[in-house]
Amino acid sequence: MSIWQLSYLIAPSRDPPAIPHWSIDGSADPPYKLELWPFRIQTELSVQPSSSRSSKMIFTKTLLALAFVAIANAQFSPNYESGRNGMVHLFEWKWDDIAAECENFLGPYGYAGLQVSPVNENAVKSGRPWWERYQPISYKLTTRSGNEEQFASMVKRCNAVGVRTYVDVVFNHMAADGGTYGTAGSTADPSTKSFPGVPFSSLDFNPTCSISNYNDANQVRNCELVGLRDLNQGNSWVQDKVVEFLNHLIELGVAGFRVDAAKHMWPSDLGVIYGRLNNLNTAHGFSSGAKPYIFQEVIDMGGEAISKTEYTGIGAVTEFRHSDSIGKAFRGKDQLQYLVNWGTAWGFAASDRSLVFVDNHDNQRGHGAGGADVLTYKVPKQYKMASAFMLAHPFGVPRVMSSFSFDDTDQGPPTTDGTNIASPGFNSDMSCSGGWVCEHRWRQIYNMVAFRNAADGAELQNWWDNGSNQISFSRGNKAFVAFNNDNYDLNSSLQTGLPAGTYCDVISGVKNGSSCTGKSVTVGSDGRASISISSSADDGVLALHVNAKL
Template sequence: MFLTKLSVLATLLALASAQFSPNYKDGRNGMVHLFEWKWDDIAAECENFLGPYGFAGLQVSPVNENAVIGGRPWWERYQPISYKLTTRSGNEQQFASMVKRCNAVGVRTYVDVVFNHMSANGNSRGTAGSQADPGSKSFPAVPFSTLDFNPTCSITNYNDPKNIRNCELVGLRDLNQGNSWVRDKIVDFLNHLVDLGVAGFRVDAAKHMWPADLAVIYGRVKNLNTAHGFNAGAKPYIFQEVIDLGGEAISKSEYTGLGAVTEFRHSDSIGKVFRGKDQLRYLVNWGTAWGFAASDRSLVFVDNHDNQRGHGAGGADVLTYKVPKQYKMASAFMLAHPFGTPRVMSSFAFSDTDQGPPTSDGSNIASPRFNSDMSCNNGWVCEHRWRQIYNMVGFRNAAANAQLQNWWDNGKNQIAFSRGNRAFVAFNNDGYDLSSSLQTGLPAGTYCDVISGSKSGSSCTGKSVVVGSDGRANISIRQNEQDGVLAIHVNAKL
């Protein structure tokens, strides 16, 4: 019996083995999490900004009906009432239109899916008007009944995998993914999203579900919809929320055979480095040597919607928009380095960690407004619209598959490297100026530094860098400059 179970799991893992590609359009790389944006606003953002500036994809907040909670905290989106596609972000028709419009301009959509649990006791009214009784585990709009849930218990012991996976996370009613009816409803939900043209899923709370159950579910999800421009046979890209900083009973390695994982060690480590707790020179072996999962199994990020609020993992070392210079440097490094599949965070401003998105009336989400420099206002931060970040998405696209070469450091907190002969970046996190002749790997010519400015015709709105016939250039980053980064690439040649 044991051997049979192992062979079945091996087969299911093989079925899921194609789910490591993000299904990006050729020439594009990098996604952004448009946290709590409305579907109509995202569609316009794809057409007006994400598409033109080379973004490859976007992650959206949960799309299915959630509990309506007093004060409208952001986390109500993680308390499902049903799998109807109606939330404060919009209805199913608006979501379907958004996905279609974004695909049309080369920007793929990844849905944050929540199927570990349903809503907690007391949260019974949904955004689509459905009613539930979490106290008796009754969710008729699915429908789920008490037969579909694990016995009531609380997660109290993170050294016990059974407690973590079979009990309730902060009172949320814990679904039994080993139940065939539960699997059917989850698969129907995911397949409906595939039909609508999504490219993949972020699986919320994956650590709290058994890998063997997830293997069955993933193995039953349809191939991507070719009507939306995906290749025949392409599988959804799956990245699973598995918080693993080491020392716990559950390891991300239990999930990397099924899909990518959200690599929290990347967020924790990059925060420590650019806060000055580790030296930049140590980044020379950035990647699996730091304890990360393999590159194609790692969804990497500087911060996410949880840990920027102190939840999840990383604590005070996590960098957020509230420390902009270090945040831009860390984001630039993530986008310049070839490791992993990077995701940029796009936030709304908050002072209270429960605070929901900006609203027009206390309930309906307000649309972002844009300044003359393309940055956001009206309560939205929009890090993806910061020049130092969107221009580094262009840098990553220009670098393509070129390998990391020409590493240089000063033995402390000044580093530089090239991506083959296509792109070059330098960082200064020391308390004094960087001024050195460095090998850029680039062809001779004059290049626009895409951190301090942008290429505009044959000129640059920021600093220019002259590369000689030997590939070397005089690189200068003063310690008191607004940005501690300089970046040039072949598409920014003047």
């Protein structure tokens, strides 16, 4: 009988396959070498001469089992409370204001989670542009949004009302030249790569170079994005400091992370970092053994060296093709009838690997992917339609954008004095004022979050289209939605899939007891209803669900 001697070495890889697997080099004499991707676990195997073929087969099966365990342990659940779906990005809000929003609006209206702007100390830049939040000075939890005590209180208050927090984390880089002092009082010298607030020194960064060729993966991942000092995530000290930062946030009760600029980091390095993260804090209501939900910013529109499939084995990705494609459809560049096979057929990652959105804080300003096709609050009818489709369709984990208004794409959030962020005001219809757009408070959007909650678990059924830009579908027998993006009215008898009864159209109004402030629709015993959407309507959508039955 053979005696197997194993030694393990975790090392960074620079060219991993997309899917985790074991590779075994058994062509040479012992010791045999094995590797588990994408975590680059190298295993040396020594064998004493004997009848080794059967032993190798047994050991190989064991290794394969271990590989499947590693894959199964990857966490792709957003850790929402039961009965809730969908998150909102409260871009540049203050922590105290977010806590109140969780209690007063997000919780009561069924939102499951919220993404916050970066929480760690950033460089103070002239004019206070929004992008200063993406220039780290240290991992101290003090920004214009508030300090650590305020952040911790916010997370606790939001968790208490069923709303989970996801932090936008920036650890691809530190601040560029000119970022000499930060929001927590730390100082730095980016020109010499000195960031004592962490501390990081020149030993922790990749050599200085700029990205000029996105078809060169080494350049994209090892060089500096627009002059931002590029950290080496394969460096053990860097890994230690990043893991310490993320685990501290987990201890405070967050549910997961948006990983900024993930495309500019090696998947193998990220895999090591993710693998060292603690389970979520059960004191905040998470189940024992729950892992942080990770969605990685990987802009992949095709035609470049780096693919999102290199990252989907270790976390979800922000699916920019969804944003681009939904914008083209509802701008009229693609017909709505083509949405019948919405999902992976459009080049998207798998549903549980896709964080989907109509727009985000970057591409609504012309940064990132999508260009002029991206829909924003500036074209409200098409934006409402696209948001309603995203929330009605079962594909992906949707994220609603909540903006502040801007004309200058560098413009920061509303302030009281040019420096301190102003709190949003609220109108009688629950919309925002004071320079805040608050798309998440638009009736057509928050009611579609309730629609998604009502439809949870139901498959897409009863697809109908008119051969161009009028479509409808049901979510099993729980919900029904119709869209009209043609320049003429929709007037058709359609199969809703719903039980017989009268329903409130949650796009035009809200259910108020046994009445509706908007249109009501009667569904017959056969599930059919007369559906009408005027081409001149402000929103172009009609939506019904079982919780809006009158």
